[in-house]
Structure formats: C-alpha cells, structure tokens
Amino acid sequence: MAQNTPDGRTRDTDHRAPTTGTGRPTSRDVARAAGVSQATVSLVLGDKWRGRVSERTADTVRDTARALGYRPNLAARNLRLGHTRTALLVVPALTNEFFARVHTGAAAIAAEHGFGVVIYPSPDGTGPARDPFASARTALDGVIASSMATEALTAFRGTDLPLVMLDSDPTDRTAAAHVNLDIGDGIRQTAHHLLDLGHRRILHLASAISSWTFDVRAQTLADTLNPVPDATLHTIRAPFDIDTARAATEHALTTQHPRPTAIVCDGDILAAGACKAVRRLGLGIPEDISVTGFDDLTLATAVEPELTTVRLPAEHVGRRGMSALLAILDGRPPAEGDLPVELIVRGSTAPAPNPEP
Structure with a gap:
C-alpha cells in the first residue's frame, strides 16, 4: 500500500518494522517508509531540521519513526558528535x-x-x-x-x-x-518581620556547615539587627538534623537570660528541631517564642502552627x-x-511577649 509523500513521491504506508539483521528498525528503514533521505531523517530526529525541511516533512518522519518503534543509537551519535x-x-x-x-x-x-x-x-x-x-x-x-x-x-x-x-x-x-537566590533579601525580610512584631532578643539557629549561602545569612542578619539600639543577637550552630537542632535550642533557651523571644533558623529542618525544643520546655509557639525557617519545604506546613519561612524557588x-x-x-x-525569594508569614510568628518600650 502506497501514498504520496509531502515532496510528491510515493512511499510505503505499511509501518510494520522491516526485517533487519538486528531485528530492529534503522534510520534507513524510517527513510524508506517516509519516502525521504537518511539525511532528512537524521536532521529531523536530531532536531536540526528547521530551515532545512518543511514542518510537514518533519511531522511525517517523526510519525513514521514512532510507528516503526525506531530509537536512534544515541551512543553512536554522541560519539560521532563528540x-x-x-x-x-x-x-x-x-x-x-x-x-x-x-x-x-x-x-x-x-x-x-x-x-x-x-x-x-x-x-x-x-x-x-x-x-x-x-x-x-x-x-x-x-x-x-x-x-x-x-x-x-x-x-x-x-x-x-x-x-x-x-x-x-x-x-x-x-x-x-x-x-x-537573593538569600540576603530573604534574611532581611525575616528580620524586619520580627522587628515589626516587637522582637528584640533574637536567637540565630545557624547551620554548622561553613559555606557561602550560610555565611550570607549570618552576616545579613547581624547587619540588619546591629543598627537597632535595643536588639541583641546570639548565634548557635547545629547540623541539619532535627534532634541535634532540638538539643542545641534547648540548651540555648535554658542558659540565656533574658530568654530570646524569637528564633531565626537557617532552614526548615532546623526550625522543626527548634519548635520541639520550645514545646519540651513547656513554652508556646508563637505566644512565648516565635520561630522562622528558610526554604519553605513541605515540612513547613506539616508542623503546628505552620511555619513562617522564606520560600525559595528551587x-x-x-x-x-x-x-x-x-x-x-x-x-x-x-x-x-539573582532569583527573588519571598517571606511566607504563617502561624509560628506573633508579637513579642512583653515588648520592651
């Protein structure tokens, strides 16, 4: 059975795979069935056909290859192209x-x-x-x-x-x-959010990993809080592990006087550990201590209250x-x-208890 091709020739429309030495259709089989040259098949399946063959011909080649079950030998092609x-x-x-x-x-x-x-x-x-x-x-x-x-x-x-x-x-x-990402802006948004809520005693639960992204968070937080006359910042570090973050936060909250009213965490996983620490000490979130995260992972809405955090477009x-x-x-x-980031305000932050005048 035959019909005319886009360029006026006739081609076989029986798309059953021809018999080859390997039992698999080749580019020559596709070319024969589509009524075009092997070079045209190569151009179309290599996505280099634009400006060289018509869109109709390209569609015909793709349809024919699909019907025959043809798959290009990528290893051979890549070796040839380097x-x-x-x-x-x-x-x-x-x-x-x-x-x-x-x-x-x-x-x-x-x-x-x-x-x-x-x-x-x-x-x-x-x-x-x-x-x-x-x-x-x-x-x-x-x-x-x-x-x-x-x-x-x-x-x-x-x-x-x-x-x-x-x-x-x-x-x-x-x-x-x-x-x-505009990491610094994310931390600035977080810090200004807490300052606007009256928080002045800030605990930074920072990542124990030394890298550019975490250095930026620490430096930006310090630079944002330093000009505020009555603001204090204390930094502790923990690996990205909920239990270790909980232990580090518990220690900080029981040894610092006066106690921080807000915890800024370098990631949502650290924030989950901080939230566990606050609750184990019999304190409430956010009525006693506000907690913020960074990343906006699924975890941020799995905890209760849901976490105020910086959304990163990963x-x-x-x-x-x-x-x-x-x-x-x-x-x-x-x-x-830089890609913009956004502070997502949820239930884990609220006005500071007994804000200082």
Missing part, C-alpha cells in the same frame, strides 16, 4: 527536598534539549566530591553544583568541563556561570542552572541576576 548530552548535578544530600526540586527543574529543561541529568551526592556540601566516573571528561558535557563549597569540587577542576554553580559564592571565577534554580549550562555549551552568555 559529546554525551549528559550533565552531572552535584548536591550535598539526596534526602533534602530542596535538592530534589532543583533536580526536577534541571531535568525538565534537560529533557527539552535531549539531555540527561545524573544526580550525585557529596556529604554536607563540603566534600570532597569524588568523580563518580572513570573519567568525567569522557562521560559528561558539564557539571552543575548546588549549594556546594568550592573546595568540594576539586575532582572536576583542571578539566575543561563547564561548571555551573548554584547558590554559591559569585566571586569564584573557576565556575563558568553562577545561579544565585525548581526555578534547577531550570536556570541547566539553561546556563546549555547556553555555555552553545557559546551563548547565560542569563544573569
């Missing part, structure tokens, strides 16, 4: 929801361009992150590192792999591009990071500018 169409996403942990969302965003953009994303954890974000491949240069087209200390990425330095760093020190010139970070890598690979400048 790239793997694979990016490595390095994160501090696989269990943190923020990094899962970053991966979701990066993978979505990657899929639109025929790329894959391999995710790889480097504990605590300080590393060192070992090269998970025999040779990253031969296995990857680029690396995206999220919230990692620069010294953790030594395994990928000294190669010509482009490196895109997310939520990291923008002065690090070894990265080809940076994608940052998926957007991943999308921007993958887009930056693709731009670099194409020789284009990546987008610039």
